[in-house]
Amino acid sequence: MSCVDLKGKTILVTGVAGFIGANLVKRLFADVEKVTVIGIDNMNDYYDVRLKDARLAELSERPSFIFVKGSIADKELITEIFEKYKPQIVVNLAAQAGVRYSITNPDAYIESNLIGFYNILEVCRHSYDGGCTGVEHLVYASSSSVYGSNKKVPYSTDDKVDNPVSLYAATKKSNELLAHAYSKLYNIPSTGLRFFTVYGPAGRPDMAYFGFTNKLHEGKTIQIFNYGNCKRDFTYIDDIVEGIVRVIQKAPDREKGEDGLPLPPHKIYNIGNNSPENLLDFVQILSEELVRVGVIPEDYDFEAHKELVPMQPGDVPVTYADTSALERDFGFKPSTSLREGLRRFTEWYKEFYL
Known part of the structure; x- marks a missing residue:
């Protein structure tokens, strides 16, 4: 692998007001000297959108953020x-994230996840002249959703x-195929x-932990899919960002094969906690932390607010990352x-919403 020195570089981050994007940029500004970020x-x-506005406002305090x-x-x-800017x-x-949303709003996924990613690949391609100039490393988000309902864990x-x-999973697999082809060709x-199931403070409200919190606080019933027999490899946002920062700084080597043509400098990695949690256990920990910070009262009747329901279209029973x-x-x-991650989330939730 080739080392990529981030000092003094210009980095383009797409989806910068999103959960992962904003946290990544905060980390880059904290760790890297003279870095410029185009978001x-x-x-x-x-x-x-208030969440996106709040994330963006924090980033905009930096003079080298555009x-x-x-x-x-x-x-x-x-x-x-x-x-x-020549990043x-x-x-x-x-x-466009979300498995279930892709069933009712497919156009948004084709536009952002396919056409948008194609545009990114094209500008990366045209920035590279065959020498050492141009884009040194393209890092892109895929998803555990690409594994579908694989039985092997x-x-x-x-x-x-x-x-x-799901269509969402199909678009993410397509991203990997497109990136591989462009790496090979150019x-x-x-x-x-x-x-794998990213969570934490100021996260995405469409994720289960956030939606459950909203409903429990409002006294509404939460639906637990597959009758509670789902497992998710919940991965805390700081761990995701740590992984991205490390990956950015090591790019796959540009090498030639026996035919004299480039071997595709393309790699794929899982970033997950390598420890799937049962949804019922997850809800139990979340509820305990919500009581601890005072979002809901100590005498809250959780059993009365839980409904076990069948699996939803597009969902899978388990996600579990091999991170070797x-x-x-x-x-x-x-x-x-x-528990540590949900504790930080519930503390943030109380401060932001209550």
Whole structure:
């Protein structure tokens, strides 16, 4: 792998007002000298825009942060950004997220996840002239959803992932295929990261832990799918960001094969906690932490507010990351416990909403 020095570099982060994007940029500013970040986000209302505004306001306090409001599906805009700022590193986190939403709103996924990612690949391609100039490393978000309903666990990046069970998963698998092809054709070092159920303070309200918290606080019933027989590899946001930062700084090597043509400098890694939690246990820990911080009262009747329901279309019964490749190549394994992560989330929730 080739070392990528971030000092003094210009980094383009798409989806910058999103949960992962904003936390990544905060970390870059904290750790990297003289770094400039160009952030793009369309600021859509898929979830509470106040969260995006709050994240963006914090980032905008930095003089070396430049924000562009717009969509990565706008090829002209993306081209203008590249021509003006000439980023050496690109982290593509912009995507229409959510498995269930993809069933009712497919257009949003094709626009952002396919057309948008294609535009990113194209500008990376045209930035590279065959020498040492241009984009040094493209890092992009994939998802544990690509594993579909694979029966073998833990999920390994060596597993076949040809049976997506949602459009969202299909678009993420497509991203990996496109990146591989562009890496092969144009020698663009790229790394895909399959994230596993990311959670934490100021996270996405469409995620289970956030939605459960809202409903419990409002005295509404929460629905636990597959009758509670689901397991998720919950991964705390700080662990995700630590993984991304380490990956950015090591790009796959540009090498030539026996035919004299480039071997694709393309890698894929899982970033997960390597410790799936049963949803019923997860709800129990969340409820205890909500009581601890005073979001809900100590005498709250949880059993009366829980409903066990069947599996939803597009969902899978278990997610479980094999992180051995991440440990081998980057010396890192996520380690934040679910209780610790949910404690930080509930403390933030109380401060932000109550």
